[in-house]
Each structure stands twice: as structure tokens, then as C-alpha cells.
Amino acid sequence: MRDDRAVTASDPVLDAPRGARPRRQHRWVWVTALTIVGLLLGVAVAAFAYLATLASSYDQAETMPTNEVFPTTRPPATNPKAVNILLLGSDSRSGLGGSVSDIRGQRADTMLLVHIPADRSGVQIISFMRDNWVEIPGHGEAKLNAALAYGGTPLLVQTLESIVDVRIDHVAITDFEGFKGLSTALDGVTVNNEVAFSKGGHRYEQGPIELQGDAALGYVRERYSFPDGDYQRVRNQQAFIKGMLDKLVSRETLTDPARIAASVDALAPYLAVDEGLDAGTVAALGLSLRDVDKSEILFLTSPTHGTGTVGSQSIVRPDWDGLAALSQALKDDKVPEYAATHTGQ
Template identity: 75%
Template sequence: MQITDPDGAATVTQPRSRRARRWIWGVVFGIVAVLIAVAVTAVVYLGSLASSYNKAETLPSAEVFPTDVARPTPSNPDALNILLLGSDSREGLGGSVNEIRGQRADTMLLVHIPADRSGVQVISFMRDNWVPIPGYGNGKLNSALAFGGTPLLVQTLEEITDVRIDHVAITDFEGFKGLSEALDGVTVNNSIAFTSGKYSFAQGPIELRGDQALAYVRARYPFTDGDYQRVRNQQAFIKGMLDKLVSRETLTDPGRISASVAALAPFLAVDEGLDAGTVASLGLSLREVDKSEIVFLTSPTLGTGMVGDQSIVQPDWDGLAALSEALRNDSVPQYLAEHPAK
């Protein structure tokens, strides 16, 4: 498959067989780490968890964030925005981050943590949003990664949202099975019955783990609205993961918590500022947050369309402007009340 910018300035070849092999486990790990820090206070045990977390690859800021460009000024320095990115180019994170260039991200989420730590908002950005990509004209949002790596993707998102991204986590899909199995499965409230490969998923509460869970979060083609339902399924899975993580059976089982961190850390890369100390401090600052105050939403769109022979998602620029203002003002709950999901 080729990714070509509308002006013909660049073409990047991507093997079709690798598409959809990676998913955004950064969001799960980030929230896992926060909840672990809140739930566990024994110094020795926190040290053990930090040791596991530090197995994640650390990326220099220059390989993650744009340089020599104007970036949004934080409206409140105490608020945080963390980009969670799933790349289909890394295997066990064994190679250089430069290998991400030429690939695409199937899933992108922005985690917003308000200055007063009153909750957490997780925003999915559809990968096919047709947006301006600096230096390349208009293109699909996830093609920014192919053209300029993580810094260009960060720059693109910052320019369309006018919100500064403080941290980035990139993850490989292969940590998924170990994490889901470390939790002894995850219960998900599945909104639509469907079949993907050899697995069938009934409507209603279902338990997922291992390869079955992989099939659930990757499925796109069984649905008439494609990526829209896949995003909903991914959000439903994360909600199920959170429910399991904050359950008494997990929080009272140090071995299960430790196994969850150890299963994912080798498949995770984070910017150098998102170290174990930062995550632990963030967790402590969120100790009063209830799971009901962790909300999920999708950046506003106007549905699908075509540009040439490409199927795209049309951004709702007015809706995105309202969401951007809410992010800058720490008023996302009010935004959600005024813009209910359709």
C-alpha cells in the first residue's frame, strides 16, 4: 500500500499485511501505572514496580516532539496532555524509534488530566481524519507518522487542536496478550454482536483474553461504519480493563499488579520525561479520582467521504474548536454535557 500526499510530494510504501497489527496499549499502561501508584504505598513494592516500568524504552525529546516550530502555550501548566500512540512498525521495541517513519498509527488517543485532578478524559482521534499536515498539504491524520515520524504527528495534532502535548507513549501490540492474561481476562459490555475470523462476539457482557481479545479490538471490517465501531470497541475494552484493575481482587493481589506491569513494559516506549517518578507522582495526585470520572469521547466528525480514491473521515471543525477550548479551559465535562455523543 502507498501513502501519497495530495500534492505528490512524497510517497511511502507500507506492506498491507502489517496494517492493524498494533494497538494503543499506551493508554492502558498509563492508566494502569496511575492506579497502581494510588493503590500501592509500600516503598519496597513501589521500587519493584518502578524497576519493571523502567524496562520501557526511553525516547529522547528530539525524537518525540517537534523542534524549531511554534508550539501551543499551555493555558494552565498544571494540566497534562499525554498522547498515546499505537505503531504498527515495532516488534518488541527492539529497533530505533526512527523505524516508525514510513508506518502509520491505527489508533491515537489524547489523555487530558485537568489541573485540579478532578478526572481524566480520554479522546480518540480517528486515524482517517482529513487534516492539514505541515509541509505536506492535506492528508489522513495517521499519514503524518509516515511523512515525519512522531514529531510531525505531534505537530499536526497540536496545530488542529491548539493544545500542547506534554508526553508521548508508543506501544507495540505484542504486550497485549500477556497483559490481558495477567488480569485473568477482561469483561466487556459489547454493543454489537459480530464475528471476526474464528471468533464470535455476542451482544452484552463478554469476557475476553489473549487472542480473542486481540481479535475484538482489531476488528474493523465486520461493521458498516468501520473505524467508528472499532473505536467504540476499543474504548469499551479499556473501560473493562479499568473495572478489572480497580476491583478488589486486583488491588489486593500484588502479584497480579506486578505481572501486569511486567507484561507490558518491554513493549512500551515513552518520552524521557514520563519516567517512573513522574508516573508515581501523577498517580498520587489522582488518588481521589473515581473510575466514573474517567470518561471516553471521540473527536467530532461529520462522517465519511471520498477524496480521489481515498475514503476519509471529515472533521467537524466547529465541534473540534469547541472541544479544543474545553481542553484549554479544563472544561471537558461541560463540553460533554453540551455536546452529547450521537
């Protein structure tokens, strides 16, 4: 049952890119970069320009059997040429060396739905707040990330699919430790930090800052330093990803295959993907995205009505009308149009 009681805080705004951007020549180098960032997010499994040399590194990633990833009840594939990838980030695991069954009982700290439209005109990355108060099939209302604890990855997929009414094609999970290793492999990432804060012996000043290693890990983890908690953490994680994109498409990275290989090596031990997201699938996806420029990657957050409480729990209240509009935009491949017309997206 959806609860429309008054909220206690407003939903902060995430700016989205607007309008068309000029395309570049030789977009194949961007496909390489996008793939490595995708590894961080769980989208991709090998850099396409270096697929032959990186395949063995990717093999370190854990493969999750289909029946341990997807539920038996699924929405129809209304837009079969589009691709939807669920990316889960966990802050409570140290690597993924054990069985995927160990994921049961954990809670997903970061949930991103990556939508790749049928015409491959861009990529849209949608953050879902982990504290969204939603109906979890078979368990009643609870925070969204509780679905993973109640029923593992299949129940979380089923819950999200019931919210957006769109089929999720692939799932990937990474531990936050992957941020640490990947940022070090890239010799640091420049992030445009919105809010100054201190945590764990690190000071994060407002404005452009350089992050790697433990400082990068602390940056993407922190939420208690901010009045709006997880909202700011989502913005910081998106800022980190944007900074990583810039570093990955820089000349110093694209002309250094050893750095690219080191990046994959750093992340693979912290990555698990469904068995359908193999190297061949990713290579084909990469070729289809060869004309995508980084300016055509859109970050947004699922619509909410801010925070509130249920009993003693602090929650995020979903904007169900906004989610219905987002669902239709996903089905119609019109997420940029949705973002341009919905305040705060």
C-alpha cells in the first residue's frame, strides 16, 4: 500500500545534461573507456579495444547462475532491443570470492539502473534510493534494500521490476572496495565535490579534489556527514563516476593499455555478473555503443517526495506518479525527455 503522509524533507536536485552535444570522431576510444567505467558500475566486463588481452583478467569476476539472479515472475519485454542493467554496490563485503549465496542477508547500499536505448543514442543511469519505502513481494512494505536480505538478488530484481514495470536484462554487483583499487590504478580521479566534509582522517574540500585509494573509498561511502544523508552520498557517487569518466577518456589513459589492464585487474575480484553478461555479450554491446559520447550519458535519480518516518524508521517516500512517468519513458526510450520535463531530475 502506498503511503502519502507528509514528508519531512524535500528531495534534493540532481542536474541532468540538457540538449544535444557535438559528436566526436573516433568514438571507439570512448567505447573502451565506457567499458571500464561499466566494470565499476557492473555494466561491462572487458575493454572492447583490448578484449583479447583483458578477457583473462575479467575471468576473475564471479559468474552468477541465472536462477540465482532473476525471479520466475517477470514483466514482459516491451522494448526488447533496449538493454537494462541493474548495478548493485555493497559496502559490507570484502571481495566476492565466496558463493553468490552469501549475498543473501546483505543490503545493497547503491542501486543503479542503466538503460541503454534501442537506438544506442546514449546511456541513462538512474539511482534508486536504498531507503525507498516500497512493497516487497511476499514481505509487505519495507525499505527497498531490505529485499536483498529477505530473498537475495532475485527478490530485489522482482521488487525493482514491479516498481518500474520494465524487465531487467542483466545484473552486476561490486563491492565498494572496487572504487579504491580502480582509482589507484588510474593514478587518481579528479572530482568536483559539492559539499566539504571530513571523514576518516581525510578532508574533502568543496570544488575540484583529487581522490584515490582510501580517500576515494571514504568519499563514495560517506553519508552521515550530510543533513540529507543518502541523497548527498548518491550525488557524490555520481560525481566520482563522472570524474572517472574524464580520467578514462584522457589521452594518458587511452594511450596506455597497461593502465587499462591494471584497472580491470583491480576491479575484477570485487565484481560478480550474471552468466549472460559474458565477454561476447559485452563486446557486441560495445560495438553498438561506438557512437556514444560521454556527454550523452545522463545521470538522474528516481523521483521521491523526500524523507519521512514509519515507526522508528527513517525512510524515503517514492513519488509514484513520477515513477509511472519514468516507467513509460523507459518503455518508450524517452528518458532524456522525461528528465528535461520533470523538476529535480
